[in-house]
Amino acid sequence: SYGLTQPPSVSVSPGQTASITCSGDRLGDKSASWYKQRPGQSPVLVIYQDFKRPSGTPERFSGSNSGNTATLTISGTQAMDEADYYCQAWDSSTPVVFGGGTKLTVL
Amino acid sequence: EVQLVQSGVEVKKPGQSLRISCKASGYTFTNYWIGWVRQKPGKGLEWMGIVYPGDSDTRYGPSFQGQVTISADKSINTAYLQWNSLKASDTAIYYCTRQVEVTYVELWGRGTQVTVSS
8 A cells, every 4th residue: 555654753953944754655756745743733734635735724835746755844834833743645547545744843 | 614523433343334424515416426545543644436426336345345335325415434344453543535537536434433342
């Protein structure tokens, strides 16, 4: 079955840029989305269809997807961005799959 | 306001059956896929499956096919997740979700905690 790999943790200083990667076979040919989950809360969609932001997602969040890697980038990271982030992929032949999640720490 | 309101905490014994629910409001229930995502304690998200209330088309993730039943009652705008025989390994939070087509989850419920213990 199809699998997505994320780093378990990423650390960033406040105000700096955080990048979280998600790797999968020919992931660039699929549609990638990203979710943020704070402790004790439900996940929230932050990026869909590779790079689109839902209303409510700050502009400092951006996404890209090419080759075997999708990337979530947070520019000017703030303390409120500290959370677990999950990538998710879909195409017409693959059921919805989530990555294992990345814990973002803002030091 | 678009909402997914899930049923409350469940504590069950192994071997018991269970059905949890998710009532949708604020949108046309039959126009969107609605599904379920599992999160075990301290672990990541697992996509279980979805149902399209308009025609009851149902799809399951490979790990959940045959293990659970996902259904929807469009007369009361409610989706369900059902087990016939619970196991301790079913202990988790179960999130109800609304998906755009089959591609991504745009809305999450608050989750239903299910604990299975003897």
